[in-house]
Amino acid sequence: xxxxxxxxxxxxxxxxxxxxxVINQDIVGAWEFTMVPSENYYEALDGIDYIFIxxxxxxxxxxxxxxxxxxxxxxxxxxxxxxxxxxxFTIEExxxxxxxxxxxNFEDHQQQIxxxxxxxxxSTVSDKGRYYTFEGEILKLGCxxxxxxxxxxxxxISL
Numbered sequence: 001x002x003x004x005x006x007x008x009x010x011x012x013x014x015x016x017x018x019x020x021x022v023i024n025q026d027i028v029g030a031w032e033f034t035m036v037p038s039e040n041y042y043e044a045l046d047g048i049d050y051i052f053i054x055x056x057x058x059x060x061x062x063x064x065x066x067x068x069x070x071x072x073x074x075x076x077x078x079x080x081x082x083x084x085x086x087x088x089f090t091i092e093e094x095x096x097x098x099x100x101x102x103x104x105n106f107e108d109h110q111q112q113i114x115x116x117x118x119x120x121x122x123s124t125v126s127d128k129g130r131y132y133t134f135e136g137e138i139l140k141l142g143c144x145x146x147x148x149x150x151x152x153x154x155x156x157i158s159l
Contacts, residue, residue: 024091027132031056031139031154042070042113049073052082056154064089064098070113080113083122095144098128 066085087100103119129144143149
């Protein structure tokens with residue numbers, strides 16, 4: 001019986017260990033990237049000074065949400081939404097792995113600006129990887145393998 005007790009304790013400890021993903025707490029929170037568009041990007045907005053904003057929320061429970069919208073640069077009112085993502089994320093070393101449903105509207109190969117509630121389901125994206133790093137308080141999000149995109153600097157915000 002004395003020999004059996006250590007084996008039993010080790011077995012219980014092994015079973016008690018969790019396989020849950022550990023989320024980097026530095027990434028948890030709300031982040032925002034702002035971009036000034038090139039002139040005449042949206043003809044419908046001619047005469048309005050506007051900016052594109054991308055907001056991402058990474059939650060402690062692994063939930064992921066992203067909203068891309070257009071904002072009047074003078075009044076800071078939202079003109080309309082381009083897309084939104086709803087899903088989950090995990091961390092694998094220096095990569096964020098995203099799984100989400102994307103909502104957007106396209107017309108003549110251009111993303112349309114509209115109310116958030118009018119965005120239509122566009123696609124389901126699985127295992128979308130993005131490299132990330134921190135530079136001070138800036139979250140730098142890059143592309144995955146063999147993708148061509150611009151490194152985006154996101155700043156932490158409070159919603």
